[in-house]
Amino acid sequence: MTKKTLRRVLAVWSASFVVAFLVTFVVGSVARAYEFSPPFKWEWDETDIVVEDRGYEYQSEIIGATVDYGDDDTDIDTTYSTSGSNIIHLLGDYEGENIVAFADPMSHSTPCFDEDHYLTGDCDTSDNRVDFAYIYWNTGADPQGYPDFEYPWTSEVAQYISRHEMGHVFGFAHPPPTPGCSVQTVMLTPEMGCSTFYIQLTSHDNTNINNKY
Numbered sequence: 431m432t433k434k435t436l437r438r439v440l441a442v443w444s445a446s447f448v449v450a451f452l453v454t455f456v457v458g459s460v461a462r463a464y465e466f467s468p469p470f471k472w473e474w475d476e477t478d479i480v481v482e483d484r485g486y487e488y489q490s491e492i493i494g495a496t497v498d499y500g501d502d503d504t505d506i507d508t509t510y511s512t513s514g515s516n517i518i519h520l521l522g523d524y525e526g527e528n529i530v531a532f533a534d535p536m537s538h539s540t541p542c543f544d545e546d547h548y549l550t551g552d553c554d555t556s557d558n559r560v561d562f563a564y565i566y567w568n569t570g571a572d573p574q575g576y577p578d579f580e581y582p583w584t585s586e587v588a589q590y591i592s593r594h595e596m597g598h599v600f601g602f603a604h605p606p607p608t609p610g611c612s613v614q615t616v617m618l619t620p621e622m623g624c625s626t627f628y629i630q631l632t633s634h635d636n637t638n639i640n641n642k643y
């Protein structure tokens with residue numbers, strides 16, 4: 431996992447938000463989690479994880495993502511609040527124009543990724559689990575050729591960004607080029623060039639969450 435693959439949520443977004451894709455490939459397939467290496471895990475398995483939005487924009491999409499992660503399909507509980515937060519969404523003009531959004535999870539104040547967004551190895555699945563994260567939404571994003579990823583984003587893109595970045599916070603990485611786009615997950619990236627994007631957690635996502643937590 432490189433800096434760019436983590437930080438960039440950019441590029442190819444020519445697809446519309448179509449549902450139902452390659453159903454025959456899904457039937458009988460085994461859900462596989464694509465995790466960071468080394469993997470890390472959230473501090474609590476089923477304890478309430480509080481999500482906050484300090485950008486005060488895309489609030490409904492962030493609340494929707496919080497409900498999606500905390501619903502009955504998953505074994506984790508997430509709640510939206512404006513205080514006592516564990517995951518804080520921030521909106522601002524950050525860093526490079528190709529960076530639409532990025533996640534910065536940390537374990538007891540120690541970041542899981544360094545400034546170049548390489549894994550530090552300081553977050554793990556046992557003693558140094560993640561207990562806090564910022565998610566940055568970059569209003570300065572201007573990915574060339576992909577106007578859907580320029581701020582302001584549509585509600586659909588915001589739904590995708592919120593779920594995708596929260597997926598990183600919970601320890602999930604992008605699918606590798608193979609099987610790539612055939613994986614039905616919010617962890618697909620625009621630059622993979624997939625024809626389908628998921629703006630709700632899929633059964634694949636829910637299964638992976640429940641296998642990990």
Ligand SMILES: [Zn+2]
Nearest residue numbers: 435436438439
């Ligand atoms: Zn990503």
